[in-house]
Amino acid sequence: MKIISIKKKTVIAVIAVVLAAVAIIIFSVASSSSAAAPNGLTVVIDPGHGGADGGVVGTTTGVKESEVNLGIAKSLRHFLTESGYTVIMTRQSDKDLSDGSGSFKQSDMRARKKIIDEAHADLVVSIHQNSYPRKEIKGAQVFYAQNSETGKSYAEIMQRVLNGTLNSDRTAKSGDYYIIQCSDAPSILIECGFLSNPSEESMLVSTTYQQKVAYAILTGVRTILE
Numbered sequence: 001m002k003i004i005s006i007k008k009k010t011v012i013a014v015i016a017v018v019l020a021a022v023a024i025i026i027f028s029v030a031s032s033s034s035a036a037a038p039n040g041l042t043v044v045i046d047p048g049h050g051g052a053d054g055g056v057v058g059t060t061t062g063v064k065e066s067e068v069n070l071g072i073a074k075s076l077r078h079f080l081t082e083s084g085y086t087v088i089m090t091r092q093s094d095k096d097l098s099d100g101s102g103s104f105k106q107s108d109m110r111a112r113k114k115i116i117d118e119a120h121a122d123l124v125v126s127i128h129q130n131s132y133p134r135k136e137i138k139g140a141q142v143f144y145a146q147n148s149e150t151g152k153s154y155a156e157i158m159q160r161v162l163n164g165t166l167n168s169d170r171t172a173k174s175g176d177y178y179i180i181q182c183s184d185a186p187s188i189l190i191e192c193g194f195l196s197n198p199s200e201e202s203m204l205v206s207t208t209y210q211q212k213v214a215y216a217i218l219t220g221v222r223t224i225l226e
């Protein structure tokens with residue numbers, strides 16, 4: 001009958017409209033959780049050490065500094081990418097960058113410098129963990145190249161943010177580290193905590209705390225560059 005066929009058409013039309021509305025809602029939810037539009041800024045993250053060079057070692061767990069550095073670096077890459085940054089990592093796995101030519105450390109560092117030079121970065125962040133004979137010493141500390149005024153001001157901003165978010169009470173300092181002196185890009189080196197302090201070590205090995213440190217560094221980067 002005709003009346004029934006009109007009703008059928010109406011029902012089909014209503015279903016189509018509902019499905020379209022659901023599709024729009026799903027699409028908008030999905031797009032709101034994806035990365036922000038690129039902001040035109042590039043950050044190089046350098047997870048210190050790796051492979052044959054594990055860096056310092058945790059006093060209680062024996063964790064390698066290189067592992068903690070990579071954990072924080074990967075989390076920082078995620079947060080920065082979500083915030084619209086272009087991110088370049090000097091390493092993405094537990095491998096060093098040495099090609100076997102010359103001394104191991106020199107070859108590894110040359111490879112990192114090449115990545116930094118080619119990135120034309122707005123900021124280089126090298127991630128490390130500290131160690132000291134006196135176990136009570138703790139806290140995050142930021143270093144800059146001695147002759148870099150920009151590096152100094154960036155390091156001081158980052159230090160303020162880390163002191164405010166990671167219960168740290170340290171001062172940014174100049175440091176004689178190759179990675180923050182090897183290029184023209186503004187560079188800072190962050191010693192996120194002391195693996196020689198048992199309570200700080202127990203936090204630094206946890207994924208949750210590594211994410212907290214990464215988020216604090218993200219806040220510092222945004223304060224510096226935006």
Ligand SMILES: [Zn+2]
Nearest residue numbers: 048055128129
């Ligand atoms: Zn280190």
